[in-house]
Amino acid sequence: MTTVAVTGATGKTGRVVVTGLLEHGIDVLAVDVAVSAAARAEFDALGVPLTRADLTDYGQAVDALAGADSVIHLANIPAPGLAPAAHTLTTNTAMNDNVFLAAARLKLSRVVWASSETTLGLPFDVPPRYAPVDEDHYPYPTTTYALSKVAGETTAAHIAEWSGIPFVALRLSNVHTPEDYARVPGYWADARSRRWNLWGYVDARDVAAACRQALTAPVTGAQSFVIAAADTIMNRPSAELLAEVFPGVRLTREIGTYETLLGIDRAREVLGYQPQHSWRDAVDAT
Numbered sequence: 001m002t003t004v005a006v007t008g009a010t011g012k013t014g015r016v017v018v019t020g021l022l023e024h025g026i027d028v029l030a031v032d033v034a035v036s037a038a039a040r041a042e043f044d045a046l047g048v049p050l051t052r053a054d055l056t057d058y059g060q061a062v063d064a065l066a067g068a069d070s071v072i073h074l075a076n077i078p079a080p081g082l083a084p085a086a087h088t089l090t091t092n093t094a095m096n097d098n099v100f101l102a103a104a105r106l107k108l109s110r111v112v113w114a115s116s117e118t119t120l121g122l123p124f125d126v127p128p129r130y131a132p133v134d135e136d137h138y139p140y141p142t143t144t145y146a147l148s149k150v151a152g153e154t155t156a157a158h159i160a161e162w163s164g165i166p167f168v169a170l171r172l173s174n175v176h177t178p179e180d181y182a183r184v185p186g187y188w189a190d191a192r193s194r195r196w197n198l199w200g201y202v203d204a205r206d207v208a209a210a211c212r213q214a215l216t217a218p219v220t221g222a223q224s225f226v227i228a229a230a231d232t233i234m235n236r237p238s239a240e241l242l243a244e245v246f247p248g249v250r251l252t253r254e255i256g257t258y259e260t261l262l263g264i265d266r267a268r269e270v271l272g273y274q275p276q277h278s279w280r281d282a283v284d285a286t
């Protein structure tokens, strides 16, 4: 039996990741600094121990992860602009450093963690060099949030080397839950409204699947993968959107009509990632 610590467990993505692990018979230790009475009741009902810990503190990180075999680390300030720029950088970096070093101290078998599509150059005020944008279109942080993820990936690479623990960074696209899909048609009138991430998104349930796959995939050292839906969030062909909004950006290969412009080929190949969910299953595309 394996036990996985999930940090950021009471957050938007964390809740779905925890549920997915339980559905697959994997025991969970949940960790978050935000533990409301409702969250406590929810996790009690799931039979999941929930530890309140501030992961910017190393001692709390070590304590919170003790007893787990591996960790899925999602706790962070999750976007630019939610906190002052320097605070986002120093807080996320402290959390990432502490969780990575705690994993090494506790000799966990693997670290899976949430990096971000923002490391690839979002919001593309400067057009991407090519599309689909893939893992090699890196590092282009334009915010301290993105920089915190780039710093995290660099730190992960070195701690992986020192410790021998495989680290898997998931460069998540914009996470959507089924409740978010009602807003999708509102994006369609203006092709520029979602150009900031090349019209990408990812369903939280597919993130949960990617996390599970990343726990056992044949990865050594530290590797990073773009995790996005298989399609864009728009109801127009992807090549047409690119030509209109980013004229001059070349396509490196043929793409499907609505195919994502955030390349997930490497995740498919190495992790076995296969997105199963689309807004198209929830909303009429016409």
Ligand SMILES: NC(=O)c1ccc[n+]([C@@H]2O[C@H](COP(=O)([O-])OP(=O)(O)OC[C@H]3O[C@@H](n4cnc5c(N)ncnc54)[C@H](O)[C@@H]3O)[C@@H](O)[C@H]2O)c1
Residues within 6 Å of the ligand: 007, 008, 009, 010, 011, 012, 013, 014, 031, 032, 033, 034, 053, 054, 055, 056, 073, 074, 075, 076, 077, 078, 079, 095, 114, 115, 116, 117, 171, 172, 173, 174, 175, 176
């Ligand atoms: N939501 C997205 O679109 C998106 C896209 C790319 C990457 N990500 C990354 O995915 C992860 C999860 O994002 P989310 O959307 O679920 O965010 P969220 O804010 O819903 O969840 C993050 C959780 O981290 C917890 N947390 C924050 N500071 C903490 C601390 N000091 N100690 C312990 N816990 C702390 C919060 O309480 C929260 O529950 C983050 O790392 C985020 O950067 C999210």
